[in-house]
Amino acid sequence: MVQSLKCSSFHTRTVTLPNCNEDDQQDCTRVYHLVLPRILCHSGFRRLGEAPEENEYFEGTHKRVGTLPLVFALHAFEEDARSMEVFIPYADASNFVLVLPEGKEFSFNAGDCCGAAKHDDINDVEYLTHLKQELTQEFSFLHPSLTYGIGWNNGAFMLTYAMQQVPSMFKAIVPIAGYTHRLQEMVNADAGMMLHYSLDDTQTRPSGCCDNPNLPECNGEVMSDWCVSILQFFDLWATEVDQCSISDASGGFDN
Template sequence: MTELECNKLIKRDITISECKEANPDDCNRSYFLHIPTSICNEQNNSIAGDNLPPTLPLVFAIHCFGCSAMTMYTSFAQHANEHNFVLVAPEGIKHSWNARHCCGYALDNQLDDVGFLSNIQSALSNEFAFVKPQFTYATGWSNGGFLVMHASELFRGIAPISGFIAGIESELKRGDIHGGKPLFIHQGMDDPYVRSTGCCHDLNLPKCCCNIAADTCTDVMDVARDWAVEVNGCKNDETLLAETSYANKDDGIRCLTSSNCISNTTICTYDHSGHFNQQSFDKAFPMANEVMNFFARDACEVNDGWWNGIDKTCSCNTERSGPLCLDKVVAEDRFKNVCYFYQSGICGDCQLHNIGSSCICNGKKTEKTWKDWKRRQIRQSRIY
């Protein structure tokens, strides 16, 4: 395994395989990598060694037009570390991405930026056994938001910010291999650059920024509703009903989530946030933690884990292990999780009493098991 330091910015270069760009220089790309401390050796802060780390989700954070990878790294690295994510911040050529409607050099030259992201995903999963493509998420701002929607087939769930695309690729519609695709979309209603109405061809309106070339006038709320119904199979007539705890009316933030769905669809609108660029993205966008929490909850629930968004922990049943319950427990270790669960959350110091029944907690036997405890809990609402 490659030796890498954890909780540290690591710049890496990659040459795109089977690259077809007109300019050969555009086949040489770069990205920044951040490994969380949870899988590191405390003595040398490295993942090198013989112990196989647990599976961790991979999260792409994709910058805006005119920005750099550091914009997203600064905003999301700490939150990725706290939620046990491997973070990737890719660098766009000439600060741009080809995302169908936007923007700059990459769009003008039709660069294969979806292929670039796919190459990173494949390279990291081949290099590190704890990275698996099926547990990949992505968030992006502005041009990056357009790209995460354009490249959504690569990801288990996405969170576009101030950048959205109307229309849904046919392969995503009800029948995606993951059973839906979580969407957490953010849009300033007063955004002067990416309009919440989606209109860029209306001659009665000023020209859109950055040559954004959307050919429809589909409102961001309609985009979220379409995604809820066509991708995530929501059954209600009104598909965006419940207001979430993320809402903050004093700050003009309204968040709505769909219900009766295969996967979650949540939209947050902001009355006074513009394009999240005043003063800077990391200061203007208030929900970087919530984006990571959204992804972590989804990953945790893949194998019926129980996500605690306050403590940022995922509690596993006896069949699963790892920070987000993404690994199978080997037969001889399958009941260790029971005692570990009590030790970390309920009983204090525990010892295994007998396989599959109970723990000795502080010298006193308890018949509680993880499943018994879970049955008595009011499962956290799926309203994120």
């Protein structure tokens, strides 16, 4: 029996990872937040920005809505999932289920970064993979093949890193102000991407976050053996992952 959940609202839940090998067993139970779109509640649609009516609950039954997209929204380093709740109105407007995972101590382990999650070698890829499995099994209107991701900063690193480790994790992703530097593994990915980045980003350098004392440091102790610019990353994804034929992007970086 599906728990009664209020639509358009922020529901805090936990998931326990099976066969968990974390050093601290408390890291085997993770917190995430779930938002169900208005279409799943009995009183029908509402306009973008309108507050939900009282007693608008999803109780396990719904009108024929077909298969709804599942969208992961991953927060930045030193932020929490509340920073991504700006997407709640869009979940209603576009009819997708929004899931907002919490990283360990405001961080995700995305290989090259960040914070406590990287320091403690937390398996956040397994966390996202299991959470996707749990949700698509719990709700009949979700399907694993229609899973998408948007991530900011550390969350963007996490999206692209997860795609390397589990190429079928997402159908498409939107990394904002962050990307994995491990280009050698990127050819295994299989997803569409909309990449959003500022060339004057002072937090995560567009010229790359690498072990180079002659360049400014990135935030979150982001370090990589490969110094890869955002334009190189874009080119590789276009040519190797999406099999596009494009001219190389080019440009200089001051930071």
